[in-house]
Amino acid sequence: MPSGKTAQMTKEKLLELLSTISDPEIPVVSIIDLGILRTVVQMDDQWIITITPTYSGCPAMNMIEAQIKALLDQELGDAYEVRTTLHPAWTTDWMSEDGKRKLKEYGIAPPEASPHQHKLFGAPVLPQCPHCESKNTERISEYGSTACKAMYRCIDCREPFDYFKCH
Template sequence: MRPGELIASDRGARPGTTTDVAHAWEVLGSVMDPEVPVVSVVDLGIVRGLDWQDGHLHVVVTPTYSGCPATEVIEQDILHALEHAGFAAPQLERRLTPAWTTDWISDDGRERLRAYGIAPPAGSTSKRSLLGEKDDICCPQCGSAHTERLSEFGSTACKALYRCVDCREPFDYFKCI
């Protein structure tokens, strides 16, 4: 809750239109993840819904995982971007169920990760790994599938550190969650 909301919660309330919601999606497409600044919150799939409630834009956000240190920064960035775009007192709801999954990352987001040097999640969050099957993690530099995991954790907890055996370059792999 922000200062003044209890006193003036209807400040700027107005009927919303489909154009407003489309504009909000466009605005959110420019809000970048602070840890991977080439993918937007829309590309990551953490914005789960936008609608108009009680005269204000209502945004549903599912964090990548409940302990993600960037969650509050992302939420503030979302609110700031929407307010800067003219949405008065947008309402943000953090929803933890269903839990976020890397399956929600868009195709554009996956390509942006690759171009940035981070291998996007391979496959999906199926139970293949529980059965001993390994995903092919391709090097984002040269495209080789001849890679090896150096560490279960990379630059952040949601990434693992890999190295390409062919080009010898290390890289982060965005783990399937």
């Protein structure tokens, strides 16, 4: 029997609710901006929410799933299911332009290109400094504040910054 809560819920409202959930490591970007949220579909009297981690083994994913559940428990009771899918793997192409802009404003260099493009051009693309927009940057460490980011430094303005790694 469809519950009243499910009947009242629309996809639009659900997306609006989910847009309030952000990456715990990067509070300025929502899971929709990041492309983590893949699909929201209604099947019978259940909503199926499918997410794809940005980085397998990224500890933030468990937190994101917990946040989705905390939110939807209130809104939908048990009339929903969160599914995690690893295929196709998340790529930085799924990140919205809005999301990339917000990352940059937050001081994290957004991904430059998809891994496919990296292979095409050979050499890896150096990220642009989010502070002064210089392309004159160097990598300090493979890992930044989290495994999903690398640490770079701008040679021009000398500011260190995190770079959201391409996958």
